[in-house]
Amino acid sequence: MTVADLFRAIKRHWILEIILFVVTVGAVAGFTFTATPMYSAQIQLMPKATASADASTAQSSSAAASSAAAQLANYIEVVQSDAVLQPTIDNLGLHETVPQLRKLVVAENVTGTTLLDITVTYPNAKDTTLILNEVAKQLNKQVSADASDMLTLTTVQKPVEPTLPSSPNIIANMAIGVVAALVVAVLGAFLRELADNNIHAQTDITNAVNAPILASIPKSFTVAGHVPAVIVKPRGHAAEEFRRLCTNLSFVENGNEDRPDNDHSNVIIVTSAVPGEGKTSVSVNLAAVYAEKGESVLLIDADARHPSVAKALGLNNAVGLVKLLAGDVDARTAVQRYWKPEMQVLPVEETSTSNVILGSNVMRDMVDQATRHYDHVIIDTAPIQVSNDASVFARSGGTMLLVVSQNVGQKKALRNTVRELKVAHVRIGGVAFNRVAHERSRKGNYYYYEESEVKNRRTKASTGDSSQNSASRNARRGRRTTADGR
Structure with a gap:
């Protein structure tokens, strides 16, 4: 099929294309407007040497500081561990299980730094910050419990209670929906033309x-x-x-x-x-x-x-x-x-x-x-x-x-x-x-x-x-x- 044939097919099957376009856009809109609004909040932490470290021992302080970067990968895993999430659920009285809450908590290292970003996405804006603070608290407990690290986590950026949902993104979803609808409409016309056995042109x-x-x-x-x-x-x-x-x-x-x-x-x-x-x-x-x-x-x-x-x-x-x-x-x-x-x-x-x-x-x-x-x-x-x-x-x-x-x-x-x-x-x-x-x-x-x-x-x-x-x-x-x- 040539490009000219494709354009003729698009012109010939315009009713089908309109139906496919409307159905696709409607499906995306239905999903977008019926989806549960989710709110996201973020806290930023940074490893720091503990005050109990021997200040007179420069070598110990230097070792603690240099180990911070190496420990970040471990901290990311600890954030989503049962040791952090289960106490969070218990202390806040959440209805989610650990696997369910694990999907809502994301930890990552800011590239090129020793900063640790923790993001929580939850259906309730107020609960989002509560969960985030509790996760950070439980993580710090786990870090402080390991005396060999001589590290603690300090808050660089406190979480702010979100006022607008992070998802669904109505504008982005509808834009994607329109593009997808156009693709579906053209593809539908193309397939209809291939399946059409009647002579039209x-x-x-x-x-x-x-x-x-x-x-x-x-x-x-x-x-x-x-x-x-x-x-x-x-x-x-x-x-x-x-x-x-x-x-x-x-x-x-x-x-x-x-x-x-x-x-x-x-x-x-x-x-x-x-x-x-x-x-x-x-x-x-x-x-x-x-x-x-x-x-x-x-x-x-x-x-x-x-x-x-x-x-x-x-x-x-x-x-x-x-x-x-x-x-x-x-x-x-x-x-x-x-x-x-x-x-x-x-x-x-x-x-x-x-x-x-x-x-x-x-x-x-x-x-x-x-x-x-x-x-x-x-x-x-x-x-x-x-x-x-x-x-x-x-x-x-x-x-x-x-x-x-x-x-x-x-x-x-x-x-x-x-x-x-x-x-x-x-x-x-x-x-x-x-x-x-x-x-x-x-x-x-x-x-x-x-x-x-x-x-x-x-x-x-x-x-x-x-x-x-x-x-x-x-x-x-x-x-x-x-x-x-x-």
Whole structure:
């Protein structure tokens, strides 16, 4: 994952990040504000030669002074010994045990000196100084009891009763909590992105497919009755993207790596990795764009397991591809016209043996004839993860168009599809990124077209704007009309 991918993941999963941030900060705040306040006090002691030492014996005094530094390490251990802590508990009537009190008492040597700092941290401010003084008293008893040391401990700095708790440190804790929350939020977005199998951005496609993205079909393209965009919204964003797709397809290579030059250069095989990515919608709209340009096109529904073209266009698929290949009907009966004379549709009847029929010599001969009679032949095939029909057609030549839907397409399925096509020596000509939540800044001009149409419809609503209904009726006039000799 690149830095750009990480930023996209952060942007995409912002809701999760906010939740993680709030939960983390809330947890830190809850711990901070519910924790028992602890108060700390400190006393500073210094070893000193005892008054009983023989003052006339300079050597003894010097020895006592020089041993002070060496004894500091022992004094630190004595501070936390039972000999000091147990009398402290008994004298003050504390409820803590020796091990519990030991955790609250810390002794350390001030670096470079013979000073001994003792710190006590306790829930009660007044008791903190009492415990500290008692610990110092008991320590001095232990030191004085050892006559060989000729030392005693004098107080250099007396303890001061604390007025504010030493912990929890609200400011420090909340600062750490905010930083930790940011880290958790970013990490959560990163892990969510790694676990997310859906395709969201173009990079998800380009990371798996070595083919150009020819168009980005907007998600907002939803028209009742599935009427092609160029019919119902000829100036809309979707119509422009389908025209862009049509233009870009003329620049890509055919799908058979073993046969770069063949007579199927005008064949487009439309498929997807998994069902539900909108391949039929793309096929129908692509055919309508060719018809709009005045170029003849035959749209063949080759997904016999799940026929969709006839349903999308409101045509009857009682007679179609299966009966045509079986010789039960001729092309004039099976092929139907839609919208314009240039747009011919060959629906398919539902059958479970489609792979046998579609891979037959009769099917290949039919496609060969269609390529000679039409400017373009579009074959809507089953998803690759459902059937390899698309590979069969692509092996005979033509351009494979892979439809990938945002938030529906799956990364793993797409990788598997690319792998299967590579094994079959089939090249993906290009990708149509479908149902994309497009950005205004990138497609500003197209928004002008769409938004102006929306405003017009709202303005004319009271007078009965019938432009869309008229377009739909014009499209339906051609339904169920047989082909004119093609």
